[in-house]
Amino acid sequence: MIVDAGLLEGSGISAMQTIEQQRTTQHIFVTGDLRRFQTPHPDAIILEKLYFEPQLVAAIEQSLREPTAP
Template sequence: MKKLRVMIMEDDNVLASALAELIEVLGHEIVAVEASESAAIASAAFAKPDLMIVDAQLVEGSGVNAVDAITRAGPVPHFFITGDARSLRMLKPEAIILQKPYFDSDLIRAIALAVGISA
């Protein structure tokens, strides 16, 4: 898999740090870690990520709304991480969704699925 420029949207600092560390161990680059909808939208325009890993619910705003706004400018591969996959599936039936808690192997599969390669 080629090195990806990854943006993380996660409002829990501990989870965001652990996720960023794992993404870097996998050989990818973290271009932004944002905790709010507005910051994520601004960062995506600047950083131009190859992949977004998105917590569906943020303390300030929504990861779902941020993705909708970001992808209006063009497609960006992404997947959602959530504690409530059922509700998100009803809202976004076509989305790639990773249910919290998850294993590293699940994350690797989600990345591969989002960028269109086999894991």
């Protein structure tokens, strides 16, 4: 799942916390400002906009290798 860290209402971080209350899922956060991005998971996979296909592919491959966070 590719999740935008900032949304008009709420955040992608809070959305993932809600989703993971039901089940764990591999995910990648996307943000336009890495300095303002804060997640409770220190090992979260994060892409900063503007990213290109090779970075996205690498992030997806990394998420598939790592176990999901509780």
